[in-house]
Amino acid sequence: MKTISLTQPFLIFLFSIILYSCSHSTDVKENKQKVKTIITTDGEIDDIDTFIRLLLYANEFEIEGLIYSSSMWHYKGDGKGTLFTSEMEMTKALYGERTDLRWPGTLWIEELITAYNAVYPNLILHDKGYPSPEKLKKMIRVGNIDFEGEMEKITPGSEWIKEKLLAPDSDDLFLQAWGGTNTIARALKSIEEEYKNTDQWETVYQRVSEKAIIYTIMDQDATYKKYIGIQWPDIRVFYNSFQFAGFAYSWQRIVPKALQPYLEGEFMKNSIQNHGPLLDHYYSYGDGKKQKGDEEHIHGDLSKIKDAQWGSFDQYAFISEGDTPAFLHLVDVGLANYNHPSFGGWGGRFVASKTTPSRFEDGEKAADINTFTGKLDSFFPQTRWTEVIQNDFAARADWCVKSYAEANHPPEIGIKQKTQLQINTGDQKRIEFNSSDPDGHSIQHKAWVYEEMSTSKASQIVLSNEAVELTISPDAKSGEVLHLIIEGKDSGTPPLTRYQRILFTIN
DSSP states (O other), X not given: OOOOOOOHHXXXXXXXXXXXXXXXXXXXXXXXXXXXXXXXXXXOHHHHHHHHHHHHTTTSSEEEEEEEOOOSSOBOOOSSOOOEEOSSHHHHHHHOEESOBSOOOSOHXXXXXXXXXXXXXXXXXXXXXXXXXHHHXXXXXXOSOSSTTOOSSOOHHHHHHHHHHHSSOOOOEEEEESSOSHHHHXXXXXXXXXXXXXXXXXXXXXXXXXXXXXXXXXXXXXXXXXXIHHHOTTSEEEEESSGGXXXXXXXXXXXXXXXXXXXXXXXXXXXXXXXXXXXXXXXXXXXXXXXXXXXTOOTTOTTTTTTOTTOOOOTTOOOOOTTHHHHHTTSOSSSOOSSOXXXXXXXXXXXXXXXXXXXXEXXXXXXXXXXTTSSEETTHHHHTTHHHHHHHHHHHHHHTTSOTXXXXXXXXXOBSSOSEEEEOTTOEEEEEBOOBOTTOOOEEEEEEEOGGGOSSOEEEEEEOSSEEXXXXXTTOOTTOEEEEEEEEXXXXXXXXXXXXXXXXXXX
């Protein structure tokens, strides 16, 4: 039998694991402590726009690192003229051998934080939780950028991630892969190389596996499949391969027509752009801008995208923020999705893989019924929130230039009972709420069942001024569940929406 001496590092790891277990309860309420997160990005124009929105939500989570990385779409090259061919079939066919590919450089994060600095004094009028520009700049590192999937080099970015993963705290570290996962993979490889052949490996492996969560937008290199998924199978992964497209270049084909005005030029120009120095950097269709280093960024000239593969767009329309769902998953709007990715929220909805329980995936098995078509839709778990998300973004844009009294702020939906309740077949439950609005606006409430998450049905939902009465179907069976969403929208401009989810289990 293997014995382990109770050294101080071991005790710290053991204590951290105990704390982790205690902090991950099955209750649907979210942990109000801010989630720690590191962003890795390849710097495509949609990453720029995503990053701008991220900065406006930086009060909602603790940013622990901002890391330049590469992907199948963007890499710097090694400066030696070395030819590289993509491992991914799509980009292999598109680009063949290249020495570098559409590389935007390693200064754009600093430039955007400088612009953030100009609006920071106004942002903290609305929430003191915004991080200072100085703090953010100290977290910038260059990761593995030479080629797609390159993870051989130890880089400042990979070492930064490694250090945060090995820190003795028990907090989750939410690793966002807006490009490839290679810099994250290098950090994990460095941990493996340091501890694999030591008596601490079991503990370190468990500790890191429980601490790390990777939210990846597609596979943009092969390092998850070739390394992370094999050597670190217990790390939780949220794999978004479909739903992000509602925020990506193809949004006109995916977002329901009734919701598309929130992405078109009139809304984007008036509600988002022209709101101070930070949002002046936001890319939109026909804006006349061109990103240095990316010859495929032609979106600023409408004449060049007239026959673009994704559709026909009006001036100032939304281009893409394909990585925005990654950080929206961290914004606590009352949907309790962070600890329960299958519940669905602003960052999409995911179900556990049958072969790898730590991996949560979207696609057909996570489809929702599109309320506009009545059909199952693999994209609708994300697109269903388009209107409320865009209105929320517009409010944050206002925070850049308006005083607290002039701007709108989200309501809070308070529930007087627990959010996890037992109920008998055919019984009625009365849920009382006491919503409030910081601006004194009236709040319009709705109550609805998230059907795709529910195995039981309600025979009746009656909403009154400060309560909702729900009657469970007489056909409900023991062990079935029902997800009731109480939604509150304020009367401010733009209107802002928050929620509470109540989970009923049938006795």
